[in-house]
Amino acid sequence: MSVLSSINKNIRDRLAGRGATVTAHAVADERLVEDLRSALAPDRVRMDSVGRSLHAKDASVFKGGVAGPTCYPTSTAEVQAIMRISHHHGRAIVPRGAGTGLAGGAIPLGAPVVIAMTKMNEILEVDIDNRVAWVEPGVVNLDLTRYLTPMGFHFAPDPSSQQVCTIGGNVANNSGGPHCLAYGVTNAHVQAMEVVLPDGSVTMLGGLDAEPAGLDLRGVFIGSEGTLGITTKVAVAITKNRPAVKTLLLSFDSVSDAANTVSGIIAAGIVPAALEVMDHKITVAVENYVNAGYPRDAAAVLLAEVDGMEAGIAIDAGRIEEIGLANGATDVRTAKDDEERALLWKGRKTAFGAIAQLAPDYYLHDTVVPRSELANVLVKVYEIADRHDLVVMNVFHAGDGNLHPLLLFDARDEGVMDRVHAAGGEIVQASLDAGGVLSGEHGVGVEKQGYMGKLFSDDDMDHQDRLRKAFDPTCRANPGKVIPIGHSCADIQALRRVPTGVWG
Amino acid sequence: MDLKLDDDELNTCVQCGLCLPHCPTFRVTGDESMSPRGRIHLMREVQLHNAPVTPEVVSSFETCVQCRGCEPACPSSVPYGHLMERTRETLADEGIMTPRWQRLGMKPLAHPKLLATGTKFLSVAQRLNLVPKRLGISAEVPFRQAPLEVSGTDVLMFTGCVMDAWQRDVHQAGQTVLEAAGFGVTPTGDLAPCCGALHAHAGLANDTRSLATSMMAALSQAHFADVPIVVDSAGCGAQMKDYGHLLGTAEAEAFSSRVFDISEFLADHLDKLPRGTPIAERVAIQDPCHLRHVQRVHLATRKVLEVFVDDLVELDDDGLCCGAGGAYSIMQPVLAGQIRDRKVEAIDAKSPDLVASSNPGCSMHLGAAGVPTVHPMELVARAIAG
Numbered sequence: 001m002s003v004l005s006s007i008n009k010n011i012r013d014r015l016a017g018r019g020a021t022v023t024a025h026a027v028a029d030e031r032l033v034e035d036l037r038s039a040l041a042p043d044r045v046r047m048d049s050v051g052r053s054l055h056a057k058d059a060s061v062f063k064g065g066v067a068g069p070t071c072y073p074t075s076t077a078e079v080q081a082i083m084r085i086s087h088h089h090g091r092a093i094v095p096r097g098a099g100t101g102l103a104g105g106a107i108p109l110g111a112p113v114v115i116a117m118t119k120m121n122e123i124l125e126v127d128i129d130n131r132v133a134w135v136e137p138g139v140v141n142l143d144l145t146r147y148l149t150p151m152g153f154h155f156a157p158d159p160s161s162q163q164v165c166t167i168g169g170n171v172a173n174n175s176g177g178p179h180c181l182a183y184g185v186t187n188a189h190v191q192a193m194e195v196v197l198p199d200g201s202v203t204m205l206g207g208l209d210a211e212p213a214g215l216d217l218r219g220v221f222i223g224s225e226g227t228l229g230i231t232t233k234v235a236v237a238i239t240k241n242r243p244a245v246k247t248l249l250l251s252f253d254s255v256s257d258a259a260n261t262v263s264g265i266i267a268a269g270i271v272p273a274a275l276e277v278m279d280h281k282i283t284v285a286v287e288n289y290v291n292a293g294y295p296r297d298a299a300a301v302l303l304a305e306v307d308g309m310e311a312g313i314a315i316d317a318g319r320i321e322e323i324g325l326a327n328g329a330t331d332v333r334t335a336k337d338d339e340e341r342a343l344l345w346k347g348r349k350t351a352f353g354a355i356a357q358l359a360p361d362y363y364l365h366d367t368v369v370p371r372s373e374l375a376n377v378l379v380k381v382y383e384i385a386d387r388h389d390l391v392v393m394n395v396f397h398a399g400d401g402n403l404h405p406l407l408l409f410d411a412r413d414e415g416v417m418d419r420v421h422a423a424g425g426e427i428v429q430a431s432l433d434a435g436g437v438l439s440g441e442h443g444v445g446v447e448k449q450g451y452m453g454k455l456f457s458d459d460d461m462d463h464q465d466r467l468r469k470a471f472d473p474t475c476r477a478n479p480g481k482v483i484p485i486g487h488s489c490a491d492i493q494a495l496r497r498v499p500t501g502v503w504g
Numbered sequence: 505m506d507l508k509l510d511d512d513e514l515n516t517c518v519q520c521g522l523c524l525p526h527c528p529t530f531r532v533t534g535d536e537s538m539s540p541r542g543r544i545h546l547m548r549e550v551q552l553h554n555a556p557v558t559p560e561v562v563s564s565f566e567t568c569v570q571c572r573g574c575e576p577a578c579p580s581s582v583p584y585g586h587l588m589e590r591t592r593e594t595l596a597d598e599g600i601m602t603p604r605w606q607r608l609g610m611k612p613l614a615h616p617k618l619l620a621t622g623t624k625f626l627s628v629a630q631r632l633n634l635v636p637k638r639l640g641i642s643a644e645v646p647f648r649q650a651p652l653e654v655s656g657t658d659v660l661m662f663t664g665c666v667m668d669a670w671q672r673d674v675h676q677a678g679q680t681v682l683e684a685a686g687f688g689v690t691p692t693g694d695l696a697p698c699c700g701a702l703h704a705h706a707g708l709a710n711d712t713r714s715l716a717t718s719m720m721a722a723l724s725q726a727h728f729a730d731v732p733i734v735v736d737s738a739g740c741g742a743q744m745k746d747y748g749h750l751l752g753t754a755e756a757e758a759f760s761s762r763v764f765d766i767s768e769f770l771a772d773h774l775d776k777l778p779r780g781t782p783i784a785e786r787v788a789i790q791d792p793c794h795l796r797h798v799q800r801v802h803l804a805t806r807k808v809l810e811v812f813v814d815d816l817v818e819l820d821d822d823g824l825c826c827g828a829g830g831a832y833s834i835m836q837p838v839l840a841g842q843i844r845d846r847k848v849e850a851i852d853a854k855s856p857d858l859v860a861s862s863n864p865g866c867s868m869h870l871g872a873a874g875v876p877t878v879h880p881m882e883l884v885a886r887a888i889a890g
Contacts, residue, residue, distance in 0.1 A: 046535075050560035053549055054536040059521050072534060099536065100521040118534025138534065140525055146820070163577075164524045289579045353520040356580030360515040 032089045033069050036113070039081035044072040044119075055114045058099040058106040059161075061363050061411075062446055065107035070096075070114040076194065076202060076232040079115065083230075084200035086113045092476045093198070095226040097138065097169030100161040102364050103445030105173065105225045109480035115230060117168050123147055124233070132191060132208060133238050137168025137231045144236070153238040156183040159441065160349040168231050174223030176441035178274040178348065179305075181399035183239060185441065187222045194233035195221060198472040208235060220467065225443050226478035228471040242307035245273070246317045247341045250324040251298035251331040255279050255382075255394065258300040259374035261327040262398040265304070266371055268323060270316050275399030276303040276348055282393040282406070285354045292343035295331065302329075302398065303348055305341075351395045352406070359391070359408035363420050366442040367431035371401040380430040381405045388423040402440035403431065429454065444482045452484050507551045507594045509587055514551065516582045517544045523574035523584075528825040529567050532842040537564040540574035540584050547591055562600060565591055567839060569832050570705050571793035571825035576800070585798065586749070592707030602706045606835075610706070613665040613698045614715055623669040645670050652679060656688010659769070660723055662735045662744070663691050665698040667864040674864070677885035678736040678766050684888050685776040690731075695722045701743035701794075702830045704750075716747045720759045736766040736881055738792035738863040739830060742799050765795060767862065767880055771804040774811060781890030783883050786815040788856035790847070790870070790877075792863030796823045805880055809860060812887035821850035826861075828869035840869065848873050858883075 036045045047069040056065035068091065073079045086093050092112035099106055108114055121138035128151060135144060141162040145154040158177035159165055165175070171193065176185040183189075192206035206218030221228055252258045258277045265272065278286065279300050287294040294301060304320050306313040321332045335341040355362050369377045378394060381403070385392035391408040405427055409416045428438065428451050438448045438455050452461060465483050469475070523540040524530050530539035537546070543564055549555035565588070572585045595601040612618040627647040629635050649672040652663065659682060663675050679689045696719040700712035723733060735741035741763060748757035770777070789805060796802040802823075809816055827833060827843030847870070851859055860880045861867045867877035 048560045049555070049558060050537050050546060050564060053555070054542050054545060057519065057545070059519055098521055098524055099541075116534065116536075121534065142525075161520075161522065164521050286579075289581070350522060350579035353518060353522050353579030356516045356518045356582070360518070362518060 029068075029089060029091070032085065032091060032113075035085045035089070036069060036071055036082060039085060040071055040073060040078050044074070046070045046072075055096065055099075055116070056108060058096075058101045058104060060102045060104040060107070060445070060447065061361065062104035062107050065104075065109060066111045067094075067108040067114050068111040070116055072116050072119045074119050076196065079196045079230055079232050080200045080202060082113060082115055083196055083198060087199060087474075087476060092479045093230075094478045095168070095172065095230045097166035097172070098140070098161075098164045100165045101169065101173065101443065101445065102366070103173075103439070103443045103447035105443050105445035105478070105481060107446055109446075112476075112479070117166065117230075120232065121166075126151070126238070128153070128238075130208065131238050131240075132235050134233060134235050135167055137166060137171070137234060139167045141165050141167060141170060148238055149241075152241050154241055155236055156180070156189050156239045157186045160352065162349070167234055167236065171222055171231050171234060172224065172226050173441065173443040176397065176400065176402065178276050178303075178345075178397060181275055181397065182271050182273045182307075187219060189237045189239075190218065190222055190234060191237055192235040193218060193221060193231045195229045195231050197229040198474070198477045202232075206235075221471075223443070224468075225445060225482050227468055227482055229477055242273075244310040244313055245305065245307045245341065246313050247335040247344060248302075248304045248306075248317060248320055248324075249294070249331075249333045249335070249344060250302040250304065250321075250329045251295045252300045252302065252327075252329055253298070254328070255300040255378050256375040257328040258302045259378055259398065261302055261324050261329065263371045263374060264323045264327060265320055266399065268319060270306075270319060272304050272316065272320065272399065273307045274303065274305040275397070277301070277394070277396055277398040278303075278348065278351065279394045281358070281391070282351055282355070282395045285357050285393075286347040286351050288357060289350060289354045290343055290347040292340070292347045293333075294344070294347060298330065303344060348395075355393065355406060355408060359410055361409050361411045363407045363409070363424060364442075365403065365405045365407070365424055365427055366440050367403050367428055367436050367438060368440040369401045369403060369431050369434045369436035371399075373434040373436070374398065374401060374403075377403065377430055377434050377436070381427055384423050384426045384430065388419045390419060390423055392423075397440065400440065401436070404440075425451070446481060449482065449484050452482075505550055505554070505557055505594075505598070507547055507591050509547060509551055509590055511552075513583050513587060514544065514548055516580050517541070517578075518580060519545065520579070522579060523577050526573040526577040526822070526824070528569055528571060528573065528827060528843040528846075529839060531824065531846065532839065538567055540568075540578075540582075543568060544582070544584070544587065547587060557595070557600060562595065565595065566601065567836055569793075569825050569827065569829035569836075569840075569843070571829060572797045573793055573823065573825055576797050589704055589707070589709070592705070593709040594707075596707030596709075602708060606706060607708065610703060610708070610711070613702060614711075616665075616668075616694045616697050619665060619669050619697075646672070649673075650676075652676060652691035652693065654690050655679070655683055657690050657727065657731060658687040659689055660728060660731050660733045661689050661691045661766075662696060662699070662733055662737075662740060663693055664696075664737055664740050667737050667740075668693070671864050671867075671879075674736060674879045674882060677879065678734070678881040680885045681770065681777070681881050681888065682734065682766075684778060685770065685773050687773075690728075692723065692733075699740040699743045701739045704743060704746075705830050705832075712743075713750060716744075716750055716756070719744075720747065720755065724755070724759060730762065732769065733763045734766050734769050735763060736862060736879065738765065738795035738799065739865060741765045742794035745799060765799055765801050765804065765862070767804040767808045768799075768801040770884075771807040774808065777811070777884075778888055779811070780888040783813045783887050784815075785813075785857035786817060786855070787813045787858045787860050787878075787883065788817045788819055788851055788854050790819060790826065790851070790859050790861040790866065791823050792861060792866050793823070793825050793829075795862060805860070805862065808884065809880055812884050817854045817856060819847075819850045819854060821847065824850075826866050826870055828863070828865035830865055833865070833869045833872075844869060844873055848875060851875060 055067040120136040700715035827840035833840040
């Protein structure tokens with residue numbers, strides 16, 4: 001008997017002993033669960049109310065997900081079996097990594113089978129000569145880097161959630177991170193993938209050669225948010241650690257000065273490893289948590305990191321300081337050692353979580369604008385929030401022009417969600433008006449679906465839908481995401497499959 | 505069901521998930537219901553949305569080690585430990601958690617004579633091979649121990665329940681070190697039989713509060729007023745430092761401020777200690793969770809040991825729990841074993857001769873897996889004796 005089921009039996013006896021009722025949930029599709037259990041193992045298919053309730057959510061604000069049974073596969077063959085069984089029962093599937101997505105990509109719609117990849121978390125092989133590592137998708141991003149550290153390597157994409165998010169989730173969302181400015185986002189660091197398609201077949205996309213033959217289907221798959229299938233093995237490129245690193249912290253009297261500095265640095269031809277801006281409110285919240293020495297009185301701070309050969313980065317650091325001062329920097333400080341650098345980054349990377357000090361809920365946006373437009377769009381973002389009587393904080397990957405306005409609120413306040421969504425819509429519109437795009441790295445999920453029409457024509461979206469259907473003809477992989485539902489009738493069918501209330 | 509949790513405390517969690525990798529049960533299961541985020545979600549569902557308390561809900565709460573490794577990882581400072589203790593308290597009051605046989609099993613902790621007698625029985629039983637291995641009692645429980653002698657009243661040394669009955673030699677080492685630094689020591693012995701940590705973990709809040717109250721009365725008598733209380737068990741120290749929160753009185757706050765972990769105390773008096781002969785073996789530091797995540801004074805252990813150990817190494821597992829968790833290793837042996845496997849792997853990677861840990865639960869749990877554990881004070885005492 002498994003750990004969980006033996007524990008549960010014990011508790012069930014206890015509850016029964018005192019006359020408590022154990023609710024047996026109505027299960028419409030017992031045969032589906034039965035089939036899944038016989039293909040995996042009884043304790044790796046959950047269908048109780050706790051499992052469904054927990055897997056109905058991710059880290060986003062979206063509610064209303066309804067999960068079917070949750071499976072924890074441990075091999076490619078098991079993922080295939082889940083796909084085949086779900087297909088046979090006419091059920092959709094939704095893949096899930098660590099559940100840290102902010103666009104609702106892992107929110108189950110239409111009571112799909114949830115495929116939790118957390119147990120497929122082996123680092124299979126590291127090939128230093130060819131600078132590639134084969135990993136399972138449930139490997140935690142930072143665990144991979146920690147594993148590679150003694151060998152002098154790391155995995156370059158470093159989302160803020162890197163201590164918890166999985167490589168599979170990074171592939172699904174084509175994740176970025178502070179250091180993707182110089183090194184590129186996930187797409188640039190995945191060479192090949194073994195994927196299981198919605199019909200249960202397995203195929204390899206990409207390859208280890210520098211120029212794999214044929215169309216770049218690997219590129220199509222990366223960032224497809226679980227709508228094309230599920231990765232079961234990933235060959236990631238590993239990056240050699242640089243011999244020297246310098247981290248500068250610049251303080252400013254206005255967010256615009258910080259934004260203009262960023263623009264100036266890039267225009268000067270410098271490619272720093274990272275350029276991150278935080279405004280006053282978020283800096284204070286972060287400093288309360290990490291005590292890294294972030295200035296509590298600056299209107300904005302810019303964290304700039306350069307890496308490479310000692311002599312080269314000294315020159316770049318000097319030029320960044322000059323450009324900062326020319327744009328009104330009030331203070332420029334260099335992290336004195338690795339410890340201080342780590343603390344500064346810890347602050348930046350936990351910024352989103354730190355805001356509960358200020359409000360119980362937040363809605364984090366993720367748009368990209370041309371760097372030269374950063375200052376203008378930021379002014380508009382503050383205006384919009386002001387108009388809707390909301391507090392906004394800005395923390396962003398400035399070097400990429402990737403904005404992350406955070407709207408703070410308390411969901412218990414009546415009518416506040418309407419204001420949050422209205423302000424969000426205007427922020428997205430302002431970014432698009434400035435020549436930007438919908439999402440930098442969080443994906444479209446359910447969050448940005450409604451905005452797709454603002455960026456793409458109907459024709460564009462029809463083509464995207466046809467490409468998707470080449471992988472998933474019946475739209476059973478993560479239905480109701482990315483492409484607006486009106487553009488995909490098969491999606492609607494997948495979502496209507498289960499009578500409401502069954503999995504409630 | 506009203507779990508009697510503070511709504512504002514519950515709402516400090518924004519479900520970001522940064523706690524997940526720091527949770528030992530999530531690490532070994534990959535199951536959201538065995539993560540702090542998942543457990544808080546279920547607390548909310550039960551308290552705010554009237555979700556039924558199903559066996560799965562109870563098991564999610566019961567499988568928590570209460571290591572509180574999630575707390576330092578949480579950027580929103582969710583008071584997870586207190587939420588979990590309160591949840592267990594409510595469920596224990598309702599008769600859903602901590603059944604009567606468990607409560608009975610805890611009785612001897614507060615009764616030194618009963619514990620001493622029980623220990624003698626256990627000791628004999630061990631020698632007759634009647635104690636099942638899975639109980640995880642690795643070391644031989646002593647049949648008879650020499651009493652600790654009072655040498656002055658500069659510091660009170662809290663001796664506690666099981667540790668005093670089974671590991672008095674560690675207290676002896678601690679006392680020797682304190683005396684070497686020039687402090688006269690009063691071991692608390694029967695004055696303060698138990699700190700109540702295990703009771704608090706099991707949701708038996710009334711027992712915890714009464715143990716706390718009687719200990720405070722005994723150790724705050726006039727001739728002990730303001731005398732620092734030094735604790736060599738991380739779990740006990742964490743509990744005693746929490747009395748202020750537990751009882752919510754100014755006296756309790758004042759009492760808690762007198763409590764120090766023994767390394768924390770000695771780190772400020774290192775100059776008074778003779779250097780002796782440094783320990784030659786390679787020693788790995790294993791931080792007990794309640795020292796690192798709750799008391800957050802684990803750096804003091806390094807400050808002290810650096811002086812007496814030449815080859816001191818750190819583990820690379822980010823301070824993840826070993827799975828001991830007070831009585832957890834007995835209540836949840838399978839999960840506790842899986843969590844320990846990870847720890848043993850991290851230890852093996854550094855190939856130490858000895859592993860220094862300042863919590864009796866951790867050292868017994870690791871010892872049962874063949875890890876050679878030692879209390880930091882035993883190392884210091886050895887070095888000083890040189």
